[in-house]
Amino acid sequence: SQTIHQWPATLVQPVGSPLSLECTVEGTSNPNLYWYRQAAGRGLQLLFYSVGIGQISSEVPQNLSASRPQDRQFILSSKKLLLSDSGFYLCACKIVGELFFGEGSRLTVL
Amino acid sequence: GESVGLHLPTLSVQEGDNSIINCAYSNSASDYFIWYKQESGKGPQFIIDIRSNMDKRQGQRVTVLLNKTVKHLSLQIAATQPGDSAVYFCAENLIYSSASKIIFGSGTRLSIRP
Numbered sequence: 001s002q003t004i005h006q007w008p009a010t011l012v013q014p015v016g017s018p019l020s021l022e023c024t025v026e027g028t029s030n031p032n033l034y035w036y037r038q039a040a041g042r043g044l045q046l047l048f049y050s051v052g053i054g055q056i057s058s059e060v061p062q063n064l065s066a067s068r069p070q071d072r073q074f075i076l077s078s079k080k081l082l083l084s085d086s087g088f089y090l091c092a093c094k095i096v097g098e099l100f101f102g103e104g105s106r107l108t109v110l
Numbered sequence: 111g112e113s114v115g116l117h118l119p120t121l122s123v124q125e126g127d128n129s130i131i132n133c134a135y136s137n138s139a140s141d142y143f144i145w146y147k148q149e150s151g152k153g154p155q156f157i158i159d160i161r162s163n164m165d166k167r168q169g170q171r172v173t174v175l176l177n178k179t180v181k182h183l184s185l186q187i188a189a190t191q192p193g194d195s196a197v198y199f200c201a202e203n204l205i206y207s208s209a210s211k212i213i214f215g216s217g218t219r220l221s222i223r224p
Contacts, residue, residue, distance in 0.1 A: 032210075034211070034212070042118065043118070046213060059211075092153075099212050103152060104153050
């Protein structure tokens, strides 16, 4: 069965600093991968999705970017964090229509 | 559509009663709908899904109803238990071009009264 690893689990960063969140998937090949963000007490917002290596689609304009350097690796980045980037970031993998989530990375920007 | 900026509504249910959680979706092109349960500090977990060519599907203690006419989805939980306390999200699978993406609707926080 598939497993989704996310790291770091928790991160506290100052405004203006860079960001790199990693997600790797095991147990499947050529998955559709997704990054979602969830602000405290709110719903899930789709940020990016990828159907293959090097293929990234962005859902919302912002200072975040995503990359997929390998089939089962999905990275979320920022060059300069904003306070509004704080939230719970979830990587997800879609297999046969079902979306499986990682345990999330909680980012606090101070 | 997405309501990610709104505070989650809350549904309070007596333990043992049935819970009904509602969701409205916006896109007629969605072919597949899913309910997720999210416990505090964790990622969402799949509960049950339904294809757009169905109007009802049952699982263990859960039933999903789909009304395409009014673009409405509901999740019914029978004999609600304390372990059912969580935030519940509906999601729609939106097909376009050569890809599909899953868009989450507004969540509902379910709390159980003893």
